[in-house]
Amino acid sequence: xAGVSQSPSNKVTEKGKDVELRCxxxxxxxxxxxxxxxxxxxxxxxxxxxxxxxPDKSGLPSDRFSAERTGGSVSTxxxxxxxxxxxxxxxxxxxxxxxxxxxxxxxxxxLTVT
Amino acid sequence: xxxxxxxxxxLRLQEGESSSLNCSYTVSGLRGLxxxxxxxxKGPEFLFTLYSAGEExxxxxxxxxxxxxxxxxxxxxxxxxxxxxxxxxVQANNNNxxxxxxxxxLTVKP
Numbered sequence: 001x002a003g004v005s006q007s008p009s010n011k012v013t014e015k016g017k018d019v020e021l022r023c024x025x026x027x028x029x030x031x032x033x034x035x036x037x038x039x040x041x042x043x044x045x046x047x048x049x050x051x052x053x054x055p056d057k058s059g060l061p062s063d064r065f066s067a068e069r070t071g072g073s074v075s076t077x078x079x080x081x082x083x084x085x086x087x088x089x090x091x092x093x094x095x096x097x098x099x100x101x102x103x104x105x106x107x108x109x110x111l112t113v114t
Numbered sequence: 115x116x117x118x119x120x121x122x123x124x125l126r127l128q129e130g131e132s133s134s135l136n137c138s139y140t141v142s143g144l145r146g147l148x149x150x151x152x153x154x155x156k157g158p159e160f161l162f163t164l165y166s167a168g169e170e171x172x173x174x175x176x177x178x179x180x181x182x183x184x185x186x187x188x189x190x191x192x193x194x195x196x197x198x199x200x201x202x203x204v205q206a207n208n209n210n211x212x213x214x215x216x217x218x219x220l221t222v223k224p
């Protein structure tokens with residue numbers, strides 16, 4: 001079937017505005033991850049969902065960032081009151097179980113805060 | 115704290131010139147070490163998983179090896195289509211996340 005789908009692919013927003021980024025994982029994958037990739041940097045872990053368990057939010061950089069996963073499928077990453085340092089590519093990935101299984105990534109949302 | 119360091123940051127090769135990429139890691143209990151390939155404007159694509167020291171995996175011109183402190187991605191007789199950024203990631207026993215290195219940007223000239 002289809003791979004991981006992210007939308008929008010590009011988002012330009014003004015400083016102080018809120019943004020929502022969407023991720024549709026591969027059907028049947030129970031684990032879902034959000035990462036942030038800044039220019040020339042490695043991927044920075046943000047949040048992890050596994051089935052019906054409480055999400056691991058340990059990577060969220062501030063309380064302006066939040067994420068939810070509805071019905072164990074689609075996930076939305078919300079950034080409130082965006083700052084210029086939030087500019088990056090936000091990548092979503094899913095995996096069948098989360099343990100030992102590799103991640104399947106979407107192509108990301110490139111966020112630019114002006 | 116878990117750490118992953120990749121070297122070199124960038125590597126330019128002539129077509130057919132074999133070389134190796136390095137991934138050094140510090141992790142409290144390795145669950146798995148992963149190699150990904152990332153093309154510009156795309157998400158990373160899975161290549162290999164290695165679980166224990168001494169393990170090796172091969173795919174076409176690529177071979178990944180693992181020791182207790184580092185992993186190598188050997189590329190034999192590379193072609194221009196092998197040009198990409200190669201990312202290494204580790205998953206620890208006590209963590210849900212994968213810790214990624216900054217990557218090695220490989221360019222293969224014809």
